[in-house]
Amino acid sequence: MSTGHVLLGLLVERPKHGYELKKEHDHRLPGSRPLAYGQVYATLQRLERDGWAEVAETLQEGGPERTVYAITDEGKAELDGWLERLEPPAPHVASPLFARVVVATLAGGGADGYLLRQRAAHLARMRELTLRKADGTPAQVLAADYALQHLDADLRWIETAIARLADLKEEIDA
Known part of the structure; x- marks a missing residue:
């Protein structure tokens, strides 16, 4: 599973901050290994670096500052391409x-x-x-x-x- 692509998919609905993305990932992909917060934020930084996500705004609502991310047009194109690619059957027995x-x-x-x-x-x-x-x-x-x-x-x-x-x-x- 590509965590970056899953986060891009969650950003298609609307811009979101890392805490919200983590909660949505864990809720919408039940049975998957829950994401660690550090993994979410590291992935968001890579998505931003690659031009697939951008900072939409920074919120301060009585708690810690929250950076809200939005998917870019390039990110949407990348997500669309990822969704079109077939997942190859596992070539090896890894059980x-x-x-x-x-x-x-x-x-x-x-x-x-x-x-x-x-x-x-x-x-x-x-x-x-x-x-x-x-x-x-x-x-x-x-x-x-x-x-x-x-x-x-x-x-x-x-x-x-x-x-x-x-x-x-x-x-x-x-």
């Missing part, structure tokens, strides 16, 4: 789940126990997400659907891995 199973088999221990525990954890998380969908906002429901699909894919892989490891064990024992 901690996969890595643990491989290392468990290499280390001489069986991965079966781990896989069974992981399956139980995935099923528990799927139940939790399904319950959340009942009263969630549209963004929360979309995030839950996305997570559920990924968990389902992991569960199918876990079942395949259990079967393949059993076949491999039979082969070695024969």
Whole structure:
């Protein structure tokens, strides 16, 4: 995910200050890792440096001074281009789940126990997400659907891995 592009997308509605952008990011992208304030402000500085955002005004409303940023025409063109580009499918397996199973088999221990525990954890998380969908906002429901699909894919892989490891064990024992 490009944090800069997401912030530009949030600025399309109207100019906003960093605190507001952080809150909107965390609210509108439920399930995503929350942004740190430092990351928001560093990203806004890069967007300004690149000419994609500009300071619209500075507010002083009884608290700390707030710099309000607006998207520029160049920023809107960049955002439009980013939205048109396809996200390439991941070329590599970069899952901690996969890595643990491989290392468990290499280390001489069986991965079966781990896989069974992981399956139980995935099923528990799927139940939790399904319950959340009942009263969630549209963004929360979309995030839950996305997570559920990924968990389902992991569960199918876990079942395949259990079967393949059993076949491999039979082969070695024969």
